[in-house]
Amino acid sequence: MNSDWVDNIHDAIQRGEQSASITAENPTGARGAGGREASALGPGRKGRPCITLPAGETTELANIEGAGSIRHIWMTVATHTEAIGFVLRDLVLRMYWDDADTPAVEVPLGDFFCNGNGERALVTSDLVVVAPTGGMNAYFTMPFRDGARITVENQHPVDVGGLFYQIDFVRTPDPATVTDLRFHASWRRENPTTPGQDFTILETGQGQGAFLGTYLNIVALERYWYGEGEVKFFIDGDDPYPTICGTGVEDYFGGAWAFQDRLSSESEPEVLTFSAPYCGYPTFSTRDTSKQALYYTSMAPVHGMYRWHVQDPILFSENLRVTVQQIGQVGADIVERSDDVSAVAYWYHNAPATNRTPIASRELRRPR
Template identity: 60%
Template structure:
C-alpha cells in the first residue's frame, strides 16, 4: 500500500470528488452495483420496498458477493450472518471470505469469516477499531482500502454443515480511481498451530511472502492449553535479509496488543484481579472467555480459556522491500519464571504487497473447528 492509499483512512475528498471517480454499492438489492439499478425487487409492501435484503447460502455453495471491473478501490465491506444454524454452531469459522484481484489464480484473501473481523473461536465479540468494527449484534465492518486495476472478485464459501440463512452484506467501492504502480494489493492469511507444535517452536503468523509491501495488522486467537500465564511470547518480524534474528520484536503478546501485566486490573486490590478486555483504534483485547457460548452441548458450558487480540500497524506501518516473515513465540510465565508452551493459536496476518504471495491453502472446516 502506498502512502497515498494510507490517506484513505483520513477524511479526504469529502467535498470535491476526484475527477472521473464514481461511488457504487453492491448488496442483495443491487448485485452488480450498476448506477440506477438498486432496490428493484418487490416485497409485500410493493415494488422497491425492501424486496431483496438478503440471501440464503446452501452448504457447499460459493456466493459471489462482488465481481467488479476496474480500476477502483473497495472502501467498505459490511456483512452479518447467524452465528449458528440448525446444523450446528461455528458458522463464523465455517464460512470463508475469498478475495481475488485482477484475475489472479491465487486468492489474496482466504480467511474464515469471523477471524477476518477479529471474532475468533466462531464467537461474537464487539470490536471498535480503525479498520475493523464489529457492532451489535454481529454487524462486521472492514474499512481497509483495497485497490485493484482490472477486476475485483469477492466470494463467500459455505463449508458449514447446512444452509446458512439470512446472509446480509454490502460492498461500497469507487471506480475510475488512479491506481498507481506503487499501490499494493490487500492480502490476509489465516494460520493455526493446533496445540501440537513442539515446545520451543514458534507459531508462524506469516511466511513465504516475496515482494515489496507493507504489513498492517495481526489478529491472534489463542486457546490456552496449559496452566498459568499464556502471553509472554514475543511477536517477531524478519524483514528482507534477516535470518537468525529479526529486525523488530515485541516484549510480550499483551504488550504487542497495547496492554500490560496480563490485562489484569490490579487497582481493584481484590484477592483475584479481574481480567479487563478493551477495544481501541489500533490495538485491543476484545475476547476473553472460559464459557462456551455456542450452545453446542446441553451438558456443560465450561470451556478452555479463549483470548482474542488485535494490533493494527497503520500509524506505524512495517515496510519490507523483498520479503517478510512474522512469528509468535509460545512462552508462558509463573512464579518461578518463563516456560515453553504449546497452545491452540489461530492468527490472521494483514498486509499489502506488489508481487505474488506465497501459496498457502486454507485448511478444511474440520481442521479449523474451535476446540
Template identity: 55%
Template sequence: MSQNQGFIHELSAAPFLTQGQTRWITAENPTGEKGQGGKAASNLGIARKGRPCITLPQGETVVLADIQGTGILQHFWITCTNATPKGNFVLRDLVLRIYWDDEASPSVEVPLGDFFCNGFGERCKVNSQPIVVNPTGGMNCYFPMPFRQSAKITIENQHAEDIQGFFYQFHYTLVDSLPENTAYFHAQWRRENITTEGKDYTILDGVKGKGTYVGTYVAWAALERYWWGEGEIKFYLDGDEEWPTLCGTGTEDYFGGAWCFYEKENGIPVEVPYSTPYLGYPFYSKSDSTLKEKFGEDSVPMHGLYRWHLPDPIHFESDLRVTIQQIGHNSRELFERTDDVSSVAYWYQMEPHADFPILLPVHRRWPR
C-alpha cells in the same frame, strides 16, 4: 496519525471534490450497476425491500461481488447468523476470499469471523480504525483495497446446512487510474491447534516482493496453567534468517497492554478486555457459550487480540516472515508452552503474491 487526526483529515477533505463513480453492491443491486438498485418486490410491492439478503447454499461458493475496471473498495459490511441447529461455528465455516485483477489464487482467504477479529466462532464487539463489529454481529471493514482491472469477492459455505439471511454491502469507487506505487491488500489465516514446545508459531511466511505489513489478529486458547503471554513477536525482514530485525518484548506488550491485562477486583486478578483504534483485547472467555444442553459450560481460556500497524507500518523490500513465541510464567520463572493458536495476517504488497498454504478443512478450523 491518531484516530482523531484521521477523522479530522477525512472531515477536512470532504468539501474538496474528486473524480470517481460511487457504487454499492448489495443483494438489492448485485452488480452495482447505475440505476439498477432496489427493483425486487416484497409483500409491500415493487421496490419495497424485496431482496435485502441472500441464502448461502450448503457446500457452494457464492460470488458476492464481481467488479470490472479500476477502483478502490473502501468499506464493506456483512452480517449473518453465528449458529444453526446443525452447528455452532458458522463464523469459522464460512470462508471469505478476495481476488484482484483476475488472479487464480486469492489475495484474501480467511474464515469470515476471524477476518473481523471474531475468532473462536463467537461474536464480540470491536471498535477499531479498520475493523468494527457492532451489535448484533454487524461486521465492518475499512481497509482500502485498490484494484486495477477487477475485484471478485466470494463466500464459501462449508457449514452443515444452508445459511439463511446473509446480508452484505460493498462500497467502492471506480476511478480512471491508480498511482504506480499502489499495492494490493492481502489477508491470510493460519492455525496450530497444538503448537510445538520451543518452536515459534508462524503468523506469516513466504511473502516475496515489496510491501507493508499492517495488522495482526490472534485467537489464542491457553492449554496450560499460569500466565500464557510472555512470548515475543518477531518480524524477519529482507533476508533475515536466524535473527529478526524487529523483536518484541511480550505478547501483551505487542497488543498494547501490560502486566497480563489484569486489574484486581476484591483482591483477585481479573482480565480486562479493551478495544481501541489500533490495539485491542476485545474477547476473553472461560465458558462455552455455544452449548445448548448444560453438560457443563467450562472452556479453556480464550483470548482474542488485534494490532493495526497503520500509524506505524512495517515496511519490507523483498521478503517477510512473522512469528510469535509460546512462553509462559509461573510466578517464579519462564517456561515453554504448547497452546492452540490461530491468526490472521494483514498486509499490502505488489503482485504477484505467493500461493497461500492450503486452508485447513472445516472440522480442523472449529475452536477447541
C-alpha cells in the same frame, strides 16, 4: 472534519471517480439498479435484503470490472443454525484482485473481522468494527486495476440463511492512478503448538509491501499465564535474529501486566478487555455459549486480540516473516508452552498471491 479529507474528495471528483455499492438489493453495483425487487409491500420495498448460502457451495458476492478501490465492507449472518454452531469458522471469505486465479484473501469469515474461535465479540477499532449485534465492518483500502471478486464458501453442514452484506467501493476511470500494492489476508492455526517452536503469523513471498496488522486468537491449553512470548519481525532476509522484537504478547497488543487488574480483588485478579483504534483485547471467555454445548459449560480460556500498524508501519523491500513465541510464566519462571493458536495476517504486497497454501479444512479450523 479534516481539511485533507475535503481536498482528497475534491481531487477524486475531478479525476472522475464514482461511488458504488454492492448489496443483495444491487448485486452488480450498477448505477440506478438498486432496490428493484418487490416484496409484499410492493416494488422497491425491501424485496431482497439478504441471501442464503447453500451448504457446500461458493457464493459470489461481488464481481467488479475495471479499476477502483473497495473502501468498506459490512456483513452480518445468523451465527447459529439448527445443526451446529461455529458458523463464523465454517464460512470462508475470499478476495481476488486483477483477474487472479489465486485469492489474495482467504480467511474464515469471523476471524477476518476479529471474531475468532467461532464466537462473536464487540470490536471498536480504526479498521475493524463489530457492532451490536454481529454487524461486522472492515475499513481496509483494497485497490485493484483490472477487476475485483469476492466470494464466500459455506463449509457448514447445512444452508446458512440471512447473509446481509454491503461492499462500498469507488470506480476509477484511469487505472494508472491505482497503486501497485494489493491488500492480502491469510489465516494460520496450530493446535497444539510445539514447545520451543515459534508460531508463524506470516511469511511472505518476494516483493515489496507493508505489514498492516494481525488478529491473534489463543486458546490456553496449559495453566497459568500464556503471554510471555515476543512478537518478532524478520525483515528482508533477517536471519537468525529479527530487526524488530517486542517484549511480550500483551505488550505488543497495547496492554501490560497480563491484561489484569491485580488490585480489583483480594482473591482473584480481574481480566480487563478493551477495544481501541489501533490495538485491543476484545475477547476473554471461559464459557461455551454455542449450540455445540447442551448447556453453557466451562472451557479452556479463549483470548482474542488485534494490532494495526497504521501509525507505525512495518515496511519491507524483499520479504517479511512475522512470528510469536509460545512462552508462559509459572511463578518467577518463564517456560515453554503448547496452546491452540491461530492468527490472521493483514498486509499489502506488490506481488500476486501465487502458490499459497490453501486454508485448512473445516475439521482443522473448528474448536476442539
